[in-house]
Amino acid sequence: MKKIVAAVLFAGVASSVAVTAQxxxxxxxxxxxxxxxxxxxxxxxxxxxxxxxxxxxAVMSDEEAAKREREEAARVKALDVxxxxxxxxxxxxxxxxxxxxxxxxxxxxxxxxxxxAYSIVxxxxxxxxxxxxxDGRVPSLTPEARQRQASRLAQFRAPTSDAGESGDPGxxxxxxxxxxxxRGLAERCLLGFGSTSGPPVLPNYFYNNLHQIVQTPxxxxxxxxxxxxxxxxxxxxxxxxxxxxxWLGDSIGWWEGDTLVVETTNFxxxxxxxxxxxxxxxxxxxxxxxxxxxxxxFTVEDPSxxxxxxxxxxxxxxTSERMFEYACHEGNYALTNILKGARLxxxxxxxxxx
Amino acid sequence: MRSRVRDVLIAAIAAGVGAIVAATALPLExxxxxxxxxxxxAPAPAYRAPRLADxxxxxxxxxxxxxxxxYDLEAHMARSALQLRPGPYGPVPAAAVLALGAVGSVPPGLxxxxxxxxxxxxxxxxxxxxENQDKYVERDPExxxxxxxxxxxNYMGHxxxxxQSTKAIFMAYQYAxxxxxxxxxxxxxAPIDSWMGQSVGKWEGDTLVVDATGFxxxxxxxRAGNFHSDKLHVVERWTRxxxxxLNYEATIEDPNVFxxxxxxxxxxxxxxxxxxxxxDFKCVEFVEELMYGKFRKKPLTGE
Numbered sequence: 001m002k003k004i005v006a007a008v009l010f011a012g013v014a015s016s017v018a019v020t021a022q023x024x025x026x027x028x029x030x031x032x033x034x035x036x037x038x039x040x041x042x043x044x045x046x047x048x049x050x051x052x053x054x055x056x057x058a059v060m061s062d063e064e065a066a067k068r069e070r071e072e073a074a075r076v077k078a079l080d081v082x083x084x085x086x087x088x089x090x091x092x093x094x095x096x097x098x099x100x101x102x103x104x105x106x107x108x109x110x111x112x113x114x115x116x117a118y119s120i121v122x123x124x125x126x127x128x129x130x131x132x133x134x135d136g137r138v139p140s141l142t143p144e145a146r147q148r149q150a151s152r153l154a155q156f157r158a159p160t161s162d163a164g165e166s167g168d169p170g171x172x173x174x175x176x177x178x179x180x181x182x183r184g185l186a187e188r189c190l191l192g193f194g195s196t197s198g199p200p201v202l203p204n205y206f207y208n209n210l211h212q213i214v215q216t217p218x219x220x221x222x223x224x225x226x227x228x229x230x231x232x233x234x235x236x237x238x239x240x241x242x243x244x245x246x247w248l249g250d251s252i253g254w255w256e257g258d259t260l261v262v263e264t265t266n267f268x269x270x271x272x273x274x275x276x277x278x279x280x281x282x283x284x285x286x287x288x289x290x291x292x293x294x295x296x297x298f299t300v301e302d303p304s305x306x307x308x309x310x311x312x313x314x315x316x317x318x319t320s321e322r323m324f325e326y327a328c329h330e331g332n333y334a335l336t337n338i339l340k341g342a343r344l345x346x347x348x349x350x351x352x353x354x
Numbered sequence: 355m356r357s358r359v360r361d362v363l364i365a366a367i368a369a370g371v372g373a374i375v376a377a378t379a380l381p382l383e384x385x386x387x388x389x390x391x392x393x394x395x396a397p398a399p400a401y402r403a404p405r406l407a408d409x410x411x412x413x414x415x416x417x418x419x420x421x422x423x424x425y426d427l428e429a430h431m432a433r434s435a436l437q438l439r440p441g442p443y444g445p446v447p448a449a450a451v452l453a454l455g456a457v458g459s460v461p462p463g464l465x466x467x468x469x470x471x472x473x474x475x476x477x478x479x480x481x482x483x484x485e486n487q488d489k490y491v492e493r494d495p496e497x498x499x500x501x502x503x504x505x506x507x508n509y510m511g512h513x514x515x516x517x518q519s520t521k522a523i524f525m526a527y528q529y530a531x532x533x534x535x536x537x538x539x540x541x542x543x544a545p546i547d548s549w550m551g552q553s554v555g556k557w558e559g560d561t562l563v564v565d566a567t568g569f570x571x572x573x574x575x576x577r578a579g580n581f582h583s584d585k586l587h588v589v590e591r592w593t594r595x596x597x598x599x600l601n602y603e604a605t606i607e608d609p610n611v612f613x614x615x616x617x618x619x620x621x622x623x624x625x626x627x628x629x630x631x632x633x634d635f636k637c638v639e640f641v642e643e644l645m646y647g648k649f650r651k652k653p654l655t656g657e
Contacts, residue, residue, distance in 0.1 A: 031519065032407035039521045178651040180642045189638050212535065214517045214524040216414055221517050221524055223533060230526040230533050232515060232632055246634045322541065325548035329638045330500045330572070339649035346651070 028258075028288045031215060036258050036288040038213045038220065041323060042316040045115030045209040047072060050202060050312070052128030052136025065118045065125040072116055079109035113207045119314040121295060129202070132311040141275065145305040149275045159184045160272040162195040165206065177342035180335060185270070187335060189328035190247065192226025195273055197248055199231070199264045199282040200298035200312065210323045211316065220253060220260065227328050233262050240266050245278060247271055260286040276302045292318040403560065403594035408520040411560050411594045415516060416625040416632065419509035419602075422463030426578035427618060428472055429465035436460060436577055437490040450491040460577075466509075468617040473580060479611040486579025495573055498645060499637035501532050501549035503573025504566045504588050505604040505618065513625050515632050523555055523562070528632045536564055544568025547584055562592040575606075583610035598624040 029037040047069065052058065060068075118125040128136035141149065163184045166172065176182055186193035194204030201222070203209055210225040220233040233253040240250045250266035262284040269278045280302035287295040297313035300306070403411035422430075435447035435458050451458045465471045475483060486493050496502065502510055512528040523536035536555035544552035544567055552568035566588040574581050591603040600622040607615040647653060 037521070039519060180646040180650075188642070190636060212524075214519065214522045214535075216517050216519050218414070219515070219517055221515075221526060223524070223535075227531075228533050229531060230524075232517075232526060234631060244633070247636055323535070324546060325501075325550055327501055327549050330495075330549060335646060336649065339646055343649060343651070 027291070029291060031217070033217050035215075035217075035255055036260075037215060038260060038286055038288060038294060039215050040213060040318050041321060042211045042213070042294065043209055043319040043321060044196075044201070044203045044211055044314075044316055045113050045205075046119045046203050046314060047115050047117060048119040048126050048129055048203075048314060049205075050129050051138060052130065056127045056136075058127060058131075058134070058136060059124040060118060060127050062125065069117050076109065076116070083108065107207075111207055113209065114205050115203060115209070121313055121315050126314065129312040129314045130310065131313055133308075138274065139306045139308055139310055142303075142305060142307055145275055145277075158270070158272060160275055161185055161191050161197075162193075162202070162274050164193050164204070177339060180339065183335060183338065186226070186328075187338070189227060189332050189335075191229065191271075192224055192326075196226050197224040197229040197231070198273075198298075199249060199251070199262070199284055200273070200300060201284075201296065203314070208326060210319070210321060212323055220262075223323070225323050226326050228326055239263075242266065245269070249280075249282065256285075258287065262286070273300075274305075276300075276305045279304065289315070294318075401594065401596055406518065406520055410520075410557050411562075412518065413516045413523070413562060413592060413594065413600065414518050416513045416630045417516065417600060417622040418513045418625055419511070419620055420623050421466060421509065421620055422461050423466045423509040423618070423620060424506065424511055424576055425460050425463060427466055427576050427580055428578070430460070430463060430578070432462040433460045436494075437488070448491070466618045466620045468619055474613045474616055476611060476613055479581075483579045483581060486574070486581060488579075490577065490579065493579070494577055496577065497641070499530055499641045501530055501573065502527070503549055503569060503575075504534070504551055504553070505590065505602075505606070506573060506575055507532050507534070507550070508590075508602060508604075508622070509620065512635060513630070513632060526632060528635045530635065530637055536562075549573055551586075551588070558591075560593060562590075564588075564590040564592070566590065581611065582606070582608045585610045595621070598626060600624075 029039075031037045118127070119129070120126070130136045130138065133139060159182070163186065166184060166187065180188060184193065185191045191197050192204065192208070194206065195202040196204045196209065201211065201224070204226070208225045212221075212223040214221045214223075218235050220235065222231045222233065223229070224231075229248060231248045231251055233251040235253050237252045239252055240246075244250070245266050245268040247268055247270070249264035249271070251262050251264045253260055253262040255261070264282045264284070265280075267273075267276070267278045267280055271278070273280060280300065283299045283301070285295075285297040287297075289295050294316040295313060296316050297311065299309050299311045301309040406412050425436075434445070435451045435454075437448040437451050438445035439448045440446075447454075447458065467473065473483075491497055496510075501507075507525075507527050507529065508514065510527070510529040514525060514527040514529075517524045517526065521538075523538065525534040525536065527533065532550060534550055534553050536553045538555055540554045541552075547568055547570040549570060549572060551566045553564050553566045555562055555564045557563070567586075569582070569584060569586040569588075571582065571584040571586075585608050587607040589605045589607075591601075593601045593603075595601045601619065602622050603617060603619040605615050605617045606612070643654070
């Protein structure tokens with residue numbers, strides 16, 4: 001029977017019949033009111049990218065996945081060398097490499113936790129979180145959205161919630177360091193980077209990907225490790241009036257059978273997931289597939305940004321790891337130094353010209 | 355006078371009914387058996403809270419303190435401002451807070467500290483408390499939207515939400531989006547200090563007792579400069595006292611700062627609005643001008 005189920009699962013992406021069959025065979029924890037119990041700690045780090053790389057099938061063979069995971073483990077191990085306490089300072093202006101670990105040296109490998117395995121959904125090792133459109137790529141932006149994102153500088157005027165760490169610290173275009181408001185939301189400690197808080201909740205492929213769920217019959221809280229953002233989902237409730245906007249949107253939820261459905265609207269005009277408008281609607285579906293794992297599926301709708309809705313899914317694996325306080329703002333010396341550094345550089349340039 | 359008699363009567367009847375209901379529903383441990391003869395004074399109000407499936411009292415809800423504790427835990431008269439400077443005829447508001455006028459004044463309160471109502475500072479620590487107060491604007495972590503710590507998070511003048519199931523107890527605070535996961539299994543000493551500390555909860559009868567340690571020395575107790583070190587140890591007791599009230603107690607211990615443990619207690623009230631819920635108070639954004647404004651390419655000028 002197991003083999004038959006596995007074969008059905010391999011046959012196509014997310015056959016709901018197969019999922020139901022799987023659920024019936026797997027006992028899952030339930031709350032006193034009979035609903036699946038989603039309570040737990042989850043580590044969302046994964047090697048499965050948001051969008052499918054070119055020329056990749058939707059599903060990777062176990063052998064191919066194992067090979068890539070071994071390579072990644074070897075790469076991490078090689079980077080995990082003990083640092084020499086007496087090593088010299090990095091060269092002035094950085095070591096020339098791009099990315100947060102380049103330049104004058106940011107995080108070394110010790111701090112990073114990018115994920116070491118591909119996400120397994122319905123028994124398949126997925127090559128992208130996106131499943132619809134079927135090519136695994138985010139649909140193209142509408143002309144209106146393209147206009148919003150017109151220039152590279154535009155993103156520095158209005159950073160988006162999915163932005164990662166600055167890839168080129170100190171080397172961004174003129175104007176990017178003029179004001180705190182132009183810096184990334186994560187650099188300002190307003191949201192974690194890479195849409196880690198969501199919704200949609202995404203792995204950030206960097207570090208601190210823990211999420212915790214606490215469930216009561218009337219509210220379900222989803223806590224994001226980065227910036228300790230707690231999104232309280234109100235069950236069977238109505239949305240807030242349109243005048244009230246929230247950084248993570250306003251989330252209401254209900255049960256459809258054994259699946260928790262969460263609908264989120266009322267985003268601020270500063271959240272801007274991948275350049276979205278404040279009218280974005282996110283529908284998330286949480287399904288407990290076994291005692292340890294949740295299946296997380298989301299659909300993004302924002303007609304002024306994307307010509308059609310798009311959907312992704314990946315597994316939230318349970319973990320016994322503990323979450324510790326991510327007090328970002330309290331230790332944000334970086335933002336002061338980024339802005340101050342830019343002012344010092346401007347002064348140095350002016351002095352040279354005189 | 356007549357109305358007072360009536361109030362007393364109503365209260366007595368209500369208490370009697372409550373006691374009967376409680377006694378009939380489920381005799382509590384240690385409670386005097388109903389019957390003839392003198393009844394010893396009841397140890398606690400006979401309120402019996404609704405239960406979860408594990409038979410522990412249900413603390414779920416959105417709660418808020420309704421007092422002046424965040425201004426000053428100790429008894430205090432109203433004063434003109436949070437930071438003062440000497441004036442020709444006594445203290446006046448300091449320049450940094452002057453423009454707020456009456457809005458920036460401190461409302462009076464009788465304090466929330468049990469016993470003699472004062473915090474038992476060591477002499478050196480008392481000096482620092484006074485200095486904190488003199489440099490309030492510069493030093494209160496709340497001014498910079500830093501995490502509130504414990505117990506301060508519970509009386510910030512913002513609502514907070516307790517989410518309790520048979521598996522977990524979680525507290526989400528509106529102020530600065532602070533959170534606490536109340537661990538129901540003691541993991542041992544906190545491996546790292548933090549603003550909100552490590553909280554371990556257990557039930558003593560109908561009271562949730564939370565043992566909080568692992569704090570850094572950065573948070574304060576109120577807007578009056580009352581502070582602690584990283585040796586802070588807080589034991590909180592959360593007890594339902596009515597359908598819409600909780601009693602909150604916190605015993606505070608810190609051998610670096612105080613001569614003995616001391617205790618605060620206060621009621622917490624349920625937010626009864628039909629649409630009560632936590633809203634966004636991401637004040638990090640609100641303090642950017644204060645903290646980073648001077649580093650703008652073109653700092654704002656004028657008023």
